[in-house]
Amino acid sequence: MRSLRIAWLWMTTSFKAAPLLMTISSVLVALRAVAAPTQTYGVSLLVDGLAGDRSSTIALGIGIIVGGLAVSFVADVVGWPLQDTAQERMAGRVHADLLDVTTGIPGLTHHERPDVADRLELVRERAWRMGVGAEVLLWAFATVANTVTVLGLLGSVHPLLLLLPLLGASRIWSAYVSSTRQHKAWEDSLPQERLVDRLIEVSKDARTGLELRVFGLGRVLVERIFSLQTERYRRRVEAARWGGKVDGTVRLAFGLAYAAAVVWVIVRARDGLQTAGDVVLVLLLAPQVDQMTGGIAQNVHWVGEVVRSFSRYDWLREYAKDNSWRTSTDPAPARLSSGIELRNVGFSYPGSDSAVLSNVSLTLPAGSAVALVGENGAGKTTLVKLLARMYDPTTGHILVDGVDLATISPDSWRSQLSAGFQDFVKFELTAREVVGIGDVSSESDDAVRAAISRGEAESVVAGLPLGLDTQLGKKFTDGVELSGGQWQRLALARAFMRERPLLLLLDEPTAALDPDAEHRLYEQYAAAARIAASETGGVTVLVSHRFSTVRMADLIVVMHNGRVEEVGSHEDLLAAGARYAELFELQARAYR
Numbered sequence: 404m405r406s407l408r409i410a411w412l413w414m415t416t417s418f419k420a421a422p423l424l425m426t427i428s429s430v431l432v433a434l435r436a437v438a439a440p441t442q443t444y445g446v447s448l449l450v451d452g453l454a455g456d457r458s459s460t461i462a463l464g465i466g467i468i469v470g471g472l473a474v475s476f477v478a479d480v481v482g483w484p485l486q487d488t489a490q491e492r493m494a495g496r497v498h499a500d501l502l503d504v505t506t507g508i509p510g511l512t513h514h515e516r517p518d519v520a521d522r523l524e525l526v527r528e529r530a531w532r533m534g535v536g537a538e539v540l541l542w543a544f545a546t547v548a549n550t551v552t553v554l555g556l557l558g559s560v561h562p563l564l565l566l567l568p569l570l571g572a573s574r575i576w577s578a579y580v581s582s583t584r585q586h587k588a589w590e591d592s593l594p595q596e597r598l599v600d601r602l603i604e605v606s607k608d609a610r611t612g613l614e615l616r617v618f619g620l621g622r623v624l625v626e627r628i629f630s631l632q633t634e635r636y637r638r639r640v641e642a643a644r645w646g647g648k649v650d651g652t653v654r655l656a657f658g659l660a661y662a663a664a665v666v667w668v669i670v671r672a673r674d675g676l677q678t679a680g681d682v683v684l685v686l687l688l689a690p691q692v693d694q695m696t697g698g699i700a701q702n703v704h705w706v707g708e709v710v711r712s713f714s715r716y717d718w719l720r721e722y723a724k725d726n727s728w729r730t731s732t733d734p735a736p737a738r739l740s741s742g743i744e745l746r747n748v749g750f751s752y753p754g755s756d757s758a759v760l761s762n763v764s765l766t767l768p769a770g771s772a773v774a775l776v777g778e779n780g781a782g783k784t785t786l787v788k789l790l791a792r793m794y795d796p797t798t799g800h801i802l803v804d805g806v807d808l809a810t811i812s813p814d815s816w817r818s819q820l821s822a823g824f825q826d827f828v829k830f831e832l833t834a835r836e837v838v839g840i841g842d843v844s845s846e847s848d849d850a851v852r853a854a855i856s857r858g859e860a861e862s863v864v865a866g867l868p869l870g871l872d873t874q875l876g877k878k879f880t881d882g883v884e885l886s887g888g889q890w891q892r893l894a895l896a897r898a899f900m901r902e903r904p905l906l907l908l909l910d911e912p913t914a915a916l917d918p919d920a921e922h923r924l925y926e927q928y929a930a931a932a933r934i935a936a937s938e939t940g941g942v943t944v945l946v947s948h949r950f951s952t953v954r955m956a957d958l959i960v961v962m963h964n965g966r967v968e969e970v971g972s973h974e975d976l977l978a979a980g981a982r983y984a985e986l987f988e989l990q991a992r993a994y995r
């Protein structure tokens with residue numbers, strides 16, 4: 404059933420990518436495939452006509468030969484360029500579709516599971532090569548047309564000769580097993596390949612250059628890459644050698660069998676059981692049968708490749724469908740009246756059994772600013788990701804004004820969110836775009852400048868040679884590189900592009916700023932947020948290790964080992980004298 408679906412996907416993708424080109428090409432390749440054996444038949448008629456002195460047979464033979472030549476010529480001249488274009492169209496279509504499918508998966512699970520990541524990588528890497536699917540499909544049409552014609556001609560000489568192409572099937576089998584083995588060796592070495600790519604990236608990336616040199620890691624990296632490469636090649640060479648031996652043996656056996664068949668037909672002709680034309684036909688068909696089975700044997704590899712690529716493509720489409728949260732169709736509310744409630748929320752990352760969050764029950768009241776604090780690994784970022792619905796909780800629920808977040812459409816929810824992270828992305832675009840993409844629906848200059856002012860990034864933009872039009876990033880010759888803090892200010896401005904988000908998530912977005920700058924920024928931000936919150940009931944969730952910032956929040960949530968340990972205002976928590984008070988005192992002492 405699945406193989407039928409894959410074959411169908413292969414066919415429909417090829418024809419949908421270039422309907423007219425594929426139809427014309429299919430007809431042309433089929434004609435070309437039939438023309439060669441038909442010409443051979445023409446030659447055998449010619450020989451029989453000459454031997455029996457029959458002019459009508461001679462004329463028919465010549466007609467078939469000339470007609471065949473003409474068809475082959477036209478099909479060649481017109482067919483090849485069309486085929487190339489069809490192939491490019493198909494590759495383009497698959498690539499565009501893949502991007503669409505992968506970026507359309509709303510959650511992050513596919514990035515977390517190594518098995519899924521591996522397969523995704525395979526599909527992406529092979530996407531451009533899948534255009535070959537169109538060519539292989541045309542080749543398959545040609546092979547069917549050619550095989551039927553050759554079988555018909557051989558059978559017309561003697562039915563026993565039909566065994567010859569069947570013997571050729573053993574060549575197809577040997578090519579298949581050896582290509583499967585080689586593919587397996589290649590797939591088995593994929594994790595090493597990914598690691599090698601990653602290590603090469605690390606060794607040449609300017610950002611890692613500093614630490615590499617300080618810790619003297621260059622040599623270690625090179626040795627590691629070298630040993631991984633050696634292991635990878637060893638597996639692949641072993642598989643290729645094995646395939647070579649099997650294929651060579653089978654090919655030799657097939658050649659000997661064909662030679663015996665030719666001798667047999669000659670002997671029968673001497674006994675008057677076959678005509679001279681029959682001998683010529685079998686002799687001339689010999690290289691064609693060899694070519695045909697050889698062609699199939701060679702293309703088995705490509706058919707395998709295409710089928711594998713399409714089965715991965717099919718898998719990805721199914722995966723995207725299963726993980727599209729299609730049943731989440733409720734719209735996000737336009738404003739919050741009661742707030743966001745986490746009810747007994749537990750979470751384990753995909754592919755892991757250990758709970759990162761356990762039994763978290765918490766209410767984030769509408770219009771409040773909530774700070775999450777706790778030591779490294781306490782689960783703060785994970786909670787932020789669940790609020791953004793990058794994952795669904797493993798147990799429990801998140802309720803938005805009483806509505807389960809799992810039922811709200813991810814697009815609708817995210818259009819009401821804004822976020823700034825510590826490990827923000829340095830989008831190498833113009834300064835205007837770096838900020839503006841925080842809300843692609845209102846990318847006007849005024850909106851961008853307002854966000855820059857809220858993120859206190861005016862000084863960064865003022866220092867750029869072309870202001871907002873400056874290209875940022877080192878990959879461009881005229882690109883300007885910024886410091887970590889400057890990038891972070893732009894990332895913050897990006898988070899402030901949406902003026903009235905229902906949920907603003909700030910996960911240590913100011914870690915690269917000095918404490919004074921962070922404090923100023925939050926004071927200014929808190930004032931603006933209160934006004935916005937009174938209008939929409941929006942909630943701000945802030946993760947920070949700096950208590951001077953945290954104390955401004957309406958509600959502070961202290962997390963420890965994936966659980967909520969304390970909740971309250973700064974004053975309440977200090978009065979309670981528990982973990983928060985202890986951590987606060989520690990930090991205050993360090994600043995004294």
Ligand SMILES: Nc1ncnc2c1ncn2[C@@H]1O[C@H](COP(=O)(O)OP(=O)(O)OP(=O)(O)O)[C@@H](O)[C@H]1O
Binds near residue numbers: 785
């Ligand atoms: N993608 C992931 N896959 C598996 N485990 C993860 C992943 N991300 C985080 N974890 C684990 O989840 C736990 C909580 O991590 P999280 O990033 O939520 O902590 P945090 O409180 O934000 O820490 P920090 O203050 O260091 O940012 C950690 O033990 C971490 O190892």
